[in-house]
Amino acid sequence: MECKVCLNSDANPSIKISDNGLCSICEIYRTNFNRSSLEEEKEFFESFIGNGKKYDIMAGISGGKDSSAMLYTLKKMGFKPLAFTFDIGYYPMHEFSRARAVAKTLGVDYEVIDIRKYLNRNDVNAYRRTAELYSKRCSHELSEEFRRIYLDERRYYSIKSSSSLPVVRTCQLCRRAVIRGYYSEAKKRKIPLVALAINEWAGLSQDYHDKRGYVFSSMRRLKPSIKEGPVHVVHVPFMLRRKLSETRQILKKIGWNLPQGEELIESNSNSCLFARAAETKATRLLGFHPDTPRISREITVGFITKEQGRGALNKIHRSKYSVGSVLSMAKII
């Protein structure tokens, strides 16, 4: 059974659909989403504008629709952004040239930052074992193994995790380097904010339940050391409660065109060769697309429609490479 709002269904072993037809995420969102807490976060965010330094915010961009529109908005708000794209070796090369072109159009400085230095030995072992997992031949047993790992890997979600176990969801590994990278790269440049163009809440999916109850926050506060100040990572479209129609208007204004062969709403496989190499097998063995929860959150918050999300998940991208060869070309394993 599928949630009546989003695309989560009980094909996913971590999802339950209630009697009212809603998945647990939509249910919690409906009863706990609080617009005024987002307005407070926006005020806090705006308090960083214009610190007298060269840059007051780092803005992660891919050259895609959401981050291009976000960069425009940050400038409009009065920020002086430094735009950047992380490089982990398996993002398609065109992403960097597109991102650079968008930054140039908007008159924003741009850097490509290699984040492979943030991977430790356990992470590399996890990558290696993930490549081994994905090289196995499809079978009923492998399907059970994928579903078991899918459920288990949620426990190793923290970037502090020292797990070297294989994963089914490729983003689980990437985020370890990415989140460490946000903190360290922002600290290195003495910039307190990192803006991301993700239109969903920033709380971690399984532990957004804090003392105040369920809080759908647009900010994640990174503070790994007591001695050092925090870095705030902000999901800007969610904070602004952006609609796809506004994004479209901005893109028109800045002359952004949809690249040939791409759809406006895409799963991660469009922008990540690791996710692309894993997509077909993961979808077949899990019985649902591994990006379903992520795309569903964009539907839950009202950024895209259910049909737009379904279209993105139904598009399976052809990968020229296996998971193992993508990771070895990226010089990770």
Ligand SMILES: [Zn+2]
């Ligand atoms: Zn739902």
